[in-house]
Amino acid sequence: MYDVVIVGSGFGGAVAACRLAAAGRSVLVLERGRRWEPEDYPRRPGDAWLFDPRAPHRRNGWLELRFLDQMLVAQGAGVGGGSLIYANVCIDARPEAFDSGWPSAITAQEMAPYYRAVSDMLTPMEIPAGQHTARLELMRRAADAIGEGERFQKVPLAIRFDPQFTPAPAETPEYERSVVARNAHGREQGTCVHCGSCDVGCPTRAKNTLDLNYLAAAENSGAVIAPLSLARYLSRADGGWRVHFDHLEGGRRRPDSVTARRVILAAGSLGSTELLLRSRDEHRTLPDLPRALGRGWSSNGDFLTPSGYRRTSIAPTSGPTITSAIDFLDGARGGRYFVEDGGIPNLLRNCFEQRLRDGVGSPLRRRMWLRLSRAGAFDSVMPWFGQSVDAADGSFYLGRGRVRPWRRVVKLDWNPHRSETAIGAMAEMHGLLTEATGGKPNPLLTWKRFRALVTPHPLGGCNMAASPAAGVVDHACRVFGQDGLYVMDGAVIPRAIGRNPSKTIAAVAERAVALLLAED
Numbered sequence: 438m439y440d441v442v443i444v445g446s447g448f449g450g451a452v453a454a455c456r457l458a459a460a461g462r463s464v465l466v467l468e469r470g471r472r473w474e475p476e477d478y479p480r481r482p483g484d485a486w487l488f489d490p491r492a493p494h495r496r497n498g499w500l501e502l503r504f505l506d507q508m509l510v511a512q513g514a515g516v517g518g519g520s521l522i523y524a525n526v527c528i529d530a531r532p533e534a535f536d537s538g539w540p541s542a543i544t545a546q547e548m549a550p551y552y553r554a555v556s557d558m559l560t561p562m563e564i565p566a567g568q569h570t571a572r573l574e575l576m577r578r579a580a581d582a583i584g585e586g587e588r589f590q591k592v593p594l595a596i597r598f599d600p601q602f603t604p605a606p607a608e609t610p611e612y613e614r615s616v617v618a619r620n621a622h623g624r625e626q627g628t629c630v631h632c633g634s635c636d637v638g639c640p641t642r643a644k645n646t647l648d649l650n651y652l653a654a655a656e657n658s659g660a661v662i663a664p665l666s667l668a669r670y671l672s673r674a675d676g677g678w679r680v681h682f683d684h685l686e687g688g689r690r691r692p693d694s695v696t697a698r699r700v701i702l703a704a705g706s707l708g709s710t711e712l713l714l715r716s717r718d719e720h721r722t723l724p725d726l727p728r729a730l731g732r733g734w735s736s737n738g739d740f741l742t743p744s745g746y747r748r749t750s751i752a753p754t755s756g757p758t759i760t761s762a763i764d765f766l767d768g769a770r771g772g773r774y775f776v777e778d779g780g781i782p783n784l785l786r787n788c789f790e791q792r793l794r795d796g797v798g799s800p801l802r803r804r805m806w807l808r809l810s811r812a813g814a815f816d817s818v819m820p821w822f823g824q825s826v827d828a829a830d831g832s833f834y835l836g837r838g839r840v841r842p843w844r845r846v847v848k849l850d851w852n853p854h855r856s857e858t859a860i861g862a863m864a865e866m867h868g869l870l871t872e873a874t875g876g877k878p879n880p881l882l883t884w885k886r887f888r889a890l891v892t893p894h895p896l897g898g899c900n901m902a903a904s905p906a907a908g909v910v911d912h913a914c915r916v917f918g919q920d921g922l923y924v925m926d927g928a929v930i931p932r933a934i935g936r937n938p939s940k941t942i943a944a945v946a947e948r949a950v951a952l953l954l955a956e957d
Contacts, residue, residue: 439465442680442697444668444712447518448939449926450703451651452946455558458658460954465695466655467666467682469704470497470514472648473521478638480787488514493667494685499637503707505849507889508736508831512705516664517648519705519927519939522636522893524758524780525594525644526937527561529944531766538829538932540903542912543945551944551951558650559940561593565600568631570756572778575819575874580763582873585770588763592777592937595645596635596757599628604755608807609790615641622653634782635758670715671700671922672722678921699921699953702899702928703946706734709928710833710898711847713909713916718835719845727909727917731833733900734849735933736892738825738859740884741779742867743818744876751819754783759822759937765866766935772825772862775936776870779822785813819876821867824894826935827856833898853888860884894938899928901945914949925949 440462443450450466458464470488471477478499479486485498500522503510513521529552532545564573573591580589599616615627626649627641635644642649656662665685672679678700683690702709713730716723758780766773789806792798798806831851838846853860868878883889902908905917910929916922925946927938934941 438677439463439695439697441465441699441701442467442678442695443701443703444680445518445702445704445708445926446516446647446652446662447513447520447703447705447926448647448943449946450518450701451520451647451655452943453701453703453925453950454655454660454662455651455658456947456950456954458655458660464655464660465697466652466660466662467668467680468516468518468662468664469493469667469685470516470664472516472662472664473499473638475638475640475642478640482788494683494690495688497665497685505847506851507853507887508849508851509889509891510707510895511891511893512707512895516652516662517646520647521638523939524937525596525635526759526777527556527559527593527595527940528936530934530936530938530941534932534934540901540912543901548944548948551947552940554947555940555943559595559645561595562598563591563593564757564760565598567600567603568598568756570760570778571750571752572756572780572819573760575751576761576763576778579870579874583869585763588765589761590764591761592759594757594760597626597628597643597645602628602630604631608810609786609793612641615643620649622650622657624649624653629757631756633754633756633758633780634787635780637782637784637787668704668712670712670720670722672716672720699923701923701925703924703926706895706898706927707847709924709926713899714833714835714847715845723919725918727905729900729902729905729908731898733829733908733931734831734833734851734895734897735827735829736831736890737894737896737933737938738774738827738856738863738935739890739892739894740823740825740860740863740867741891742821742864742871742878742880744821744867744871744878746817746819746874746876748817749875750816752814752816753780753818753820754786754814756780762823763870766826770862770866772859773935774823774825774859774863774866776821776823776863776866779820781815781820783810783813786810819871821870823863823867824933824935824937825859825863826933827859829897829932830855831897853890857888860890894927896927896930896933896938899924900931901929902931913952914945923949923953
């Protein structure tokens with residue numbers, strides 16, 4: 438029996454593994470995805486791009502796309518969880534984000550030391566002055582153009598930069614200019630060369646993903662990480678808990694289980710909520726879980742508007758995915774939202790760049806690859822991005838599958854009209870910023886016609902609250918009525934943050950683990 442089994446290795450699970458292993462606890466981390474190395478990152482059409490929850494033993498790729506109601510949720514799959522696909526933004530929530538919706542023990546002042554602890558591990562920094570992207574400068578001009586220049590800011594990024602590096606225009610990134618060194622946890626990392634591949638795997642390991650810091654420290658202290666281990670449900674065991682999971686090996690699912698004194702669920706908003714729903718409503722091993730389970734879900738108000746700029750190079754595939762923001766979270770412009778400069782990876786260039794660098798193929802074929810790479814740059818497109826404070830009123834439940842009605846699947850009841858004010862205000866601001874800088878907004882039809890959204894920042898489902906009548910966990914992330922069972926991930930965040938939430942998730946976990954250790 439382990440002291441602690443942690444399900445998931447994202448921002449909550451990695452923090453818990455690191456701190457508990459350092460305190461001498463025996464720790465096992467079950468991670469449904471692979472352990473990724475740079476040479477394994479998906480690049481070509483036949484690579485392992487997608488994780489399929491219906492057949493994870495056959496398709497356990499980089500990214501899961503879950504279609505729920507009028508929402509598409511994007512989640513990372515692998516050792517490091519959401520840090521594999523996030524845009525590196527490592528930012529505190531604004532203090533007023535804790536003024537409502539949280540248990541009284543959670544305040545901005547209470548959270549401050551835990552935010553600092555996360556910064557000490559992820560070492561965020563702003564993009565150096567000599568490396569500003571065209572998108573950043575467009576953001577600055579746009580803020581000035583509408584009279585809101587004081588709201589513009591560079592955002593802290595969990596990226597290793599070489600201050601001496603100056604990006605040079607090139608057909609393929611200059612990877613050889615990355616400065617390689619061992620980090621504080623003994624893992625080799627390079628520095629950023631502006632390749633734009635943050636979301637699909639940084640080839641120089643300049644991105645401070647969790648496998649290079651928190652999880653590396655956990656393993657250095659004796660924690661065991663088990664990739665391709667998909668948790669299915671929980672039950673009680675003598676003196677503790679049993680986690681029932683499948684080994685995803687050799688194209689097969691092999692059932693297994695493990696026991697522990699404590700279990701920490703950190704499989705993300707969807708994953709942790711689904712595990713508890715299946716334990717309560719399908720396997721019926723935990724029938725006394727709180728009735729609020731599944732409620733209070735938020736997309737964190739994520740929204741994207743692509744805009745076109747004629748005869749202007751925006752280069753959205755160059756540089757870090759996000760570098761700057763214009764902060765309207767005070768509500769002065771009709772809603773509470775945080776506008777960011779979105780970037781996208783050049784998937785076509787990534788597919789061909791090794792052949793281009795090596796000079797493989799005939800001259801005609803190389804010219805074709807080069808033209809495709811340039812087309813994949815979307816050079817004149819600005820992806821205006823951001824988050825907003827939405828209604829946070831979605832609700833998960835288990836329903837019948839359409840294709841296989843005998844199978845129970847997770848479903849979402851989410852009404853987009855209740856979040857329309859917040860999201861609509863940000864959409865209008867995207868249009869205003871675009872027009873103020875000479876561009877033309879192209880609102881996505883998915884929202885304009887169908888009120889459907891995409892989010893990489895799902896929050897809630899196991900909400901933190903003062904009592905089981907209002908939520909699933911208390912201020913210390915303990916599941917109400919379930920001694921030794923915790924949730925430490927985005928599922929416990931009880932409201933939209935309105936900013937990138939990863940640092941807040943990690944800080945909440947830092948606090949919860951500190952309280953857990955103080956109990957022993």
